Amino acid sequence: MHRTAKSIAALALGLALTGMASADPVEDTLTVETDDGPLTLTTMTSAPDHLTDTMDTIWSGWHYREDDTRDMERDDFDNPGMVFVDRAIDSWNAPQGVKGESCAGCHEGPESMAGLRAVLPRVDPESGKLMLMEDHINSCVTERMGLEAWKLTGDEMKDMLALISLQSRGQPVNVAIDGAAAPFWEKGKEIYYTRFGQLEMSCANCHEDNQGMMIRADHLSQGQINGFPTYRLKDAGLLSSQQRFIGCVRDTRAETFKAGSDEFKALELYVASRGNGLSVEGVSVRH
Amino acid sequence: MAEDAKPRVKVPKSASVGEAVTIKALISHKMESGQRKDAEGKLIPRSIINRFTCDFNGANVIDVAIDPAVSTNPYFEFDAKVDAAGEFKFTWYDDDGSVYEDSKSIEIA
Numbered sequence: 001m002h003r004t005a006k007s008i009a010a011l012a013l014g015l016a017l018t019g020m021a022s023a024d025p026v027e028d029t030l031t032v033e034t035d036d037g038p039l040t041l042t043t044m045t046s047a048p049d050h051l052t053d054t055m056d057t058i059w060s061g062w063h064y065r066e067d068d069t070r071d072m073e074r075d076d077f078d079n080p081g082m083v084f085v086d087r088a089i090d091s092w093n094a095p096q097g098v099k100g101e102s103c104a105g106c107h108e109g110p111e112s113m114a115g116l117r118a119v120l121p122r123v124d125p126e127s128g129k130l131m132l133m134e135d136h137i138n139s140c141v142t143e144r145m146g147l148e149a150w151k152l153t154g155d156e157m158k159d160m161l162a163l164i165s166l167q168s169r170g171q172p173v174n175v176a177i178d179g180a181a182a183p184f185w186e187k188g189k190e191i192y193y194t195r196f197g198q199l200e201m202s203c204a205n206c207h208e209d210n211q212g213m214m215i216r217a218d219h220l221s222q223g224q225i226n227g228f229p230t231y232r233l234k235d236a237g238l239l240s241s242q243q244r245f246i247g248c249v250r251d252t253r254a255e256t257f258k259a260g261s262d263e264f265k266a267l268e269l270y271v272a273s274r275g276n277g278l279s280v281e282g283v284s285v286r287h
Numbered sequence: 288m289a290e291d292a293k294p295r296v297k298v299p300k301s302a303s304v305g306e307a308v309t310i311k312a313l314i315s316h317k318m319e320s321g322q323r324k325d326a327e328g329k330l331i332p333r334s335i336i337n338r339f340t341c342d343f344n345g346a347n348v349i350d351v352a353i354d355p356a357v358s359t360n361p362y363f364e365f366d367a368k369v370d371a372a373g374e375f376k377f378t379w380y381d382d383d384g385s386v387y388e389d390s391k392s393i394e395i396a
Contacts, residue, residue, distance in 0.1 A: 077297045083315040083360055086293050236359055 024212045025063035025221075026070070030281075032169075033075040039170050041279035048276040050177065054208060060278050061221040064212075065286055069233065072285040081162060081231030081283030084238050088163035091156060097145030103160075106144065110163050117168035117280045121269045123180040130184045130265050133161055134242070152259045158238040161229045162283045169282035173226050175272045188270025191263055197254030203271075206248075218287070223248075224275040225268070227284025234287060241268050292316045292336075294389040296377050301396035302369045312341065313362040314379050314387060320355040336361060338380040344373035369393060 031040045043060035051058070062070060072078045092103040092110055107113065117133065124131045137160055138149045150157040177185040192203045206215065207223030214220070228241045242259040245267055249256040257263040297311040314336060321333025335355055341348040348367045367375070372395045379387040 077295065077311050077313070080360065083293070083295070083313070086295065086315070090293075 025059045028063060028070060030060075030062055030070070031074065033077075034169075035076065041170055041281060042172065043278065043281075045277040048273065051274055055222075058224065058275060058278060059222055060224055060226055060275075060281065060284075061286060062227065062281065062284060064219045064221040069285055069287055073281070079231065079283060079285055080233075080236075081229075081238060081285060084159045084162050084231075085166055085283060088159035091159060092163060097147060099146070101145045103140070106140075111167055113164045114167040115171060117165040117282075118171045118173050119175055121184075121265060121272065122176055123184065125180070128180065130181070130262075130269060132242070132260065132265055132268060133164060134240070134260060137161075137164075153240060153243050155238075158229055158240055161240055162238055165229060165280060166282035168280040170279050173272060173275045173278050173280060175269060175276060177269070177273045181269065184266045184269050185273060187263075188266035188268070188273075191267045192270055195252075196249055197252030199252045201252045203248065203267075222274070223271060224278060225271050226275045226278040227281035227286070230284045230286045232286055238283070239286075241271070292379075292381065292385070292387055294377065294379060294387050296375070296389050296391055298375050298391040298393055301394040303396055304370060305368065307366040307368050308393070309364065309366055310341065310375065311362070311364045312339070312377055312389075313360060314339075315360050316379075316381075318355075318357060318359050318361065322355070334382050336379050336381055339363060340378045341365075341367070342376045342378075343367060343369070344371070348375070369395075371395065 025044075028043075029040065030043045031038050041060075043062050045058060047055050047058050062073060072080070076082050089110065095102045095105075103110075116136075120136075121130055121132045123129065129135075134152050134157060137157065138152075141147050142149050150160075175181075195202045195205070203223060206220050211220050211222045225241045225244070228244065229238045231237070232239045240259075242264055245264050246256045246259060292314060294312070294314045296313075299308050302308045316336050317334070318336065319331055319334040321330070321335075323331050325331050333355060335353060335357070337353050339349075339351040339353060339361070341350075349363075349365055351363065353361060372393060374390050374392045376390045377388065381387070
């Protein structure tokens, strides 16, 4: 009798520990206090068709973060990423081209960019190239303003990514994966499932096989990029998807691809497509 | 004027008489502590916001002395009792002598 009680206790303890190790995404709803009133975002939905064999539900990384971090995203004032959005508004209106061109000169207010974040990356029908938002911005900077291209992971670029992404906040991610995008998407998918580095880890090893588990002190999410660019508390600054990819591949102890390389562009398309249906979170807040 | 210093404040649009409202004030500022060194090993000179004040209809609400240990983009949240409609005035003082200001009015509901 005594022995049975003991083994039951041990079993219960074992279960409790397992429960802790696989800390599932938190059930919660994200409603953001914006200047235009509250906005509820879709942070959890059924997986897009191309993923249904692998998972049923897709979750924004927001669900995997701790209470304090999640709360920061609920109010635009508390969201430290908005500082960078403010900075980008100044840059948007500033006459910075060689002939005094500004973003506002052609595009009027930033709200003209509404919807763009949700469909990027996409293939440019004229050149047949896969375009990130960074590529679109740089084509304006170099061709229309006559300036040197902005550094892909530089501050002025990331500020602008934040401002433009914010215009699409609340809209569902909907990147095209068929037609002209299909070869890029296939390439991205191949990279996603390829093991890199001395640790021989693929994106899928963490973000598909072990999502919800702890990797040391970090809670592994599905690796969704609907919240990018994100304000990262660790860096006290913005982080773009391209930078996140570099960080992940580096962590496998590999020589990484460069930001804006064909490989990482294709990967961004594929990873974005895994989040088709989640809301664009504009500037999210993560650890 | 320090680069990129940009104030943001949040004050409720209206309050009832005698109500304590929550006010949030943030300024983007690098808050260089004066202790760090650049790539060549030279000391980067201190450049911080050293004082923050908030006044309501001319009366002081809060007056904060800020020291180098305060991190980037200093953010203050505090309560203020509102007896009448009026205007909150916020002022940040930079080491380099610049002064940044912002104001928000509040009504009595």
